[in-house]
Amino acid sequence: MRPLDPALLRHARSARWYLLVGAVLAGAQALAILAFAWSLQSLVVGLIDGASLASLSTWTAWFAAAVVVRALVAWGWDAAGTIGAAAVASELRVAALRALGRSPGRRIDSTVDTAVAVGGGLDALQPYFGRFLPQLVATVVVVPTLVLAVLVADPLSGLILVIVLPLVPVFMVLIGLVTRAVQERQWAALTHLSRQFLELVGGLSTLIVHGRQHRQEARIRADTDDYRVRTMRVLRVTFLSSFVLELAASLSVALVAVSIGLRLVDGTVAFAAGLFVLLLAPEVFLPVRNVGAQFHASAEGITAARNVLALIDAPDEDGADAAVSRPADPGAPSDDDVVLDLRGVSIAYDGRAAVHGLDLVLRRGELVALGGPSGAGKSSVLGAVLGFVPHEGAITVDGRSDAASRRDRLAWAGQEAVLLPGTVAENVALGEPEPHPEAVRRALRDAASDDVAPEQPIGARGEGLSGGQTDRVAIARALHRLRVRDLPLLLLDEPTAATDPEREAVLVHTLRGLAREGRAVLVVSHRPAVLEAADRVVRIEAVTHVG
Numbered sequence: 001m002r003p004l005d006p007a008l009l010r011h012a013r014s015a016r017w018y019l020l021v022g023a024v025l026a027g028a029q030a031l032a033i034l035a036f037a038w039s040l041q042s043l044v045v046g047l048i049d050g051a052s053l054a055s056l057s058t059w060t061a062w063f064a065a066a067v068v069v070r071a072l073v074a075w076g077w078d079a080a081g082t083i084g085a086a087a088v089a090s091e092l093r094v095a096a097l098r099a100l101g102r103s104p105g106r107r108i109d110s111t112v113d114t115a116v117a118v119g120g121g122l123d124a125l126q127p128y129f130g131r132f133l134p135q136l137v138a139t140v141v142v143v144p145t146l147v148l149a150v151l152v153a154d155p156l157s158g159l160i161l162v163i164v165l166p167l168v169p170v171f172m173v174l175i176g177l178v179t180r181a182v183q184e185r186q187w188a189a190l191t192h193l194s195r196q197f198l199e200l201v202g203g204l205s206t207l208i209v210h211g212r213q214h215r216q217e218a219r220i221r222a223d224t225d226d227y228r229v230r231t232m233r234v235l236r237v238t239f240l241s242s243f244v245l246e247l248a249a250s251l252s253v254a255l256v257a258v259s260i261g262l263r264l265v266d267g268t269v270a271f272a273a274g275l276f277v278l279l280l281a282p283e284v285f286l287p288v289r290n291v292g293a294q295f296h297a298s299a300e301g302i303t304a305a306r307n308v309l310a311l312i313d314a315p316d317e318d319g320a321d322a323a324v325s326r327p328a329d330p331g332a333p334s335d336d337d338v339v340l341d342l343r344g345v346s347i348a349y350d351g352r353a354a355v356h357g358l359d360l361v362l363r364r365g366e367l368v369a370l371g372g373p374s375g376a377g378k379s380s381v382l383g384a385v386l387g388f389v390p391h392e393g394a395i396t397v398d399g400r401s402d403a404a405s406r407r408d409r410l411a412w413a414g415q416e417a418v419l420l421p422g423t424v425a426e427n428v429a430l431g432e433p434e435p436h437p438e439a440v441r442r443a444l445r446d447a448a449s450d451d452v453a454p455e456q457p458i459g460a461r462g463e464g465l466s467g468g469q470t471d472r473v474a475i476a477r478a479l480h481r482l483r484v485r486d487l488p489l490l491l492l493d494e495p496t497a498a499t500d501p502e503r504e505a506v507l508v509h510t511l512r513g514l515a516r517e518g519r520a521v522l523v524v525s526h527r528p529a530v531l532e533a534a535d536r537v538v539r540i541e542a543v544t545h546v547g
Helices: 006-011 013-049 053-102 111-123 125-153 155-164 167-202 204-209 213-266 271-313 378-386 403-408 424-428 437-446 467-484 501-516 528-533
Strands: 338-349 352-363 367-371 392-397 410-413 489-493 520-524 536-539
Touching: 013 053, 013 125, 013 271, 053 125, 125 155, 125 271, 155 213, 155 271, 167 213, 167 271, 213 271, 338 378, 338 520, 352 378, 352 520, 367 378, 367 501, 367 528, 378 392, 378 403, 378 410, 378 489, 378 520, 392 403, 403 410, 410 467, 424 437, 424 467, 437 467, 437 501, 467 489, 467 501, 489 501, 501 520, 501 528
Parallel strands: 367 520, 367 536, 410 489, 489 520
Antiparallel strands: 338 352, 338 392
């Protein structure tokens, strides 16, 4: 991410207003600095020349006003930075969540990386907007104004500033490259540590059961030490770069001061002009120095924003903006009963084909089972229909081809049930503004979960339920959504894998009933009871073509 990325302005309108306010504040800051230097040199010269009390009072008033304006500008920068950072972070979060909503398969590297970037990472934009950008805007507005004033007051000093001033940005660029490298490594260490910690927490109960929980201490300690080392490297680069920038700026100011001093001795420059230039010279370099110093404080926010912007700007999984509903493909069947149409669908992982050229048409009233050996790509086919797995070929659900619209017309339950803390009823009716108790009870009954009370509280990941109960509650949620929203398609992935024969029979009866209602049901399964109940069984091998 560049110091001011156009993508940031495109996705966060608050950033544009912040820059406009910043330009106004920077202009006021430049005028206040000029008034400060001019009033102070006039006051000093007046005292030396024995000026009248009224004249000295005027310059004192101007000096006090300049000090007050500079203080107000500093307060304005703090307020604008706090408000701007909060507003921009909020807009980027909303844009990122919308992007994930359109294509949930998109992510930065993992769910943990996304959570770190969109969560605490964007909170780190406060130093970026509160400290770095003010100095960047001041450099663009204040520095040229002050250099022009010095050129008018003393052309030779202005020429020296014009020559030496670009050296500081050169050092900043070199330092910035080093800083970006170490900061990215630190960020990678943080996300890795977060991922390891989340995995440990998720599997802690299993580790405790097997007595392996203490073996993870060494891994967490090693990851923590690695993050600590990388953080210290960032701090070391920060301190060294600040020293280099201060040294370069101090030597540049010293050149102007020595030149003014020598010319004051031989009388080629007036004392008032020399004093005015000496007061402005440090102010010329101050914003540039602060840009380099504050760059380190804002580096974490810049890194997080870059990752979030990459997530937002990534193309949708089906190659277009999923928020815009597209018409059905011209080659889609005209039969009104067709609910699911797959044409030439191919899926590959790391260059290895998992499914190749799959054609499948599913009509209302059909119960179709996908069979085949483990690893043949059955679950990947469902993932492609949902828009979670990148694929080639055309997929339409109820005449809709983009991923977001496809998901609006189906209900599904995967192999790994994801339940949220709350009650069973809240999980079954998830997403419904006004759940109906009878609809929840019917969904649980049809999912062979009559042994689970709707009001039963559960924890994260279904704590409080057995593994089979958790899976069946997830199936009940899909059934509830299917009926309440009157959807035409149900997708299930191994719904009876952890079910006894009696409950499996209930689920099979439910699936046959849904087909009789005129809905299309696609089930991934290897269980004989499900395969026998299906109207058709489509077998998928590692690489296959089904007509």
